[in-house]
Amino acid sequence: MPTYALRRTLQAIPILLILSAVLFAIVKAAPGGPLAAAERNPNVTAEQLARLRDRLGLDQPIYVQYGKWLVNFALAGDWGESIKFRRPVSDMILERLPATFLLVSAAFVLMLALAVPAGVIAASRPYSWFDHTLTTLSFAGQSVPTFWLGLILILIFYIWLKNPFTGEPLFPAGGMGTLGADRNLLDLLWHLVLPTVALSAGYVAWYSRFLRSSMRDILNEDYVRTGRAKGLSERAVLFKHAARNALLPLVTMLALDLPAVFSGALFVENIFSWPGMGRLFWDAARGRDYPVLQAVVMINAVLIVAFNLFADLLYGLLDPRVRYD
Secondary structure (H helix, E strand, O other), X not given: OHHHHHHHHHHHXXXXXXXXXXXXHHHHHOOOOOOXXXXXXXXXXXXXXXXXXXXXXXXXOHHHHHHXXXXXXXXXXXXOEOOOOOOEHHHHHHHHHHHXXXXXXXXXXXXXXXXXXXXXXXXXXXXXXXXXXXXXXXXXHHHOOHHHHHHHHHHHHHHHOEOOOOOOEOOOOOOOOOOOOOOOHHHHHHHHHHHHHHHHHHHHHHHHHHHHHHHHHHOOOHHHHHHHHOOOOHHHHHHHHHHHHHHHHHHHHHHHHHHHHHHHHHHHHHHOOOOOHHHHHHHHHHOOOXXXXXXXXXXXXXXXXXXXXXXXXXXXXXXXXXXXX
């Protein structure tokens, strides 16, 4: 497996190079440009614009700009300087990354904690009231946009429902902590509830239905009937044998969807004022802060490649038939 992991990592290098070139060109082709605000300012002279363009390297050909950016990004660890805040992009990202990882990790834990048991139970009791209820909720969950669900959660749990003892909202509408209060774990978890539910709801609906369908196929296999004939308990048949094999295709989906969850955090973080990468990307897009945009988009590209590799390696751990020799 180490040899396979090394080979796949080396194969990912040209893919990332191509992706970086395409993403760099797309960002540069976006309307406006990093000097749009300065060009609209009547107090900025042509000489000042020329000096600013020279300082940012915008007077050079695009392939020269890309080459310098790639060398600095990949080899020197220099991700550029924010045009808006005049701060290193790497420092800004490292400040926001923990908040995004916390939100995405909580969403994935909630996804698996709800989707796996629900899918297994629905598969073991087909066409029961639980199965029909899960189907209805799954269709509803997949149909509701993340941003709309976030607004509805705020409307219900912040505006409509109040704590009967204190009269305060049941859950806060945004932020990572209560203003003016000392930061503590309980306060952080209290603020994390609504963003986590908004981010994970659609995936819970999709994964539970997918696992239910996969489990139904596996429960009709010969080895499952053999296990039951040998006297294994229904719990052992479901979770030790059937669910383990049904989770194999789900692993690929999880690995492919993780970068999408990071992208979905863009909407959730803006709705709930969560100070993460998505909020940083949105602010950079509005301010045409191209160095920040390029770094955030490139990080998403690296995540897609990395988690595809992770899915391949995890297959070997879950399925003993898979070998990488």
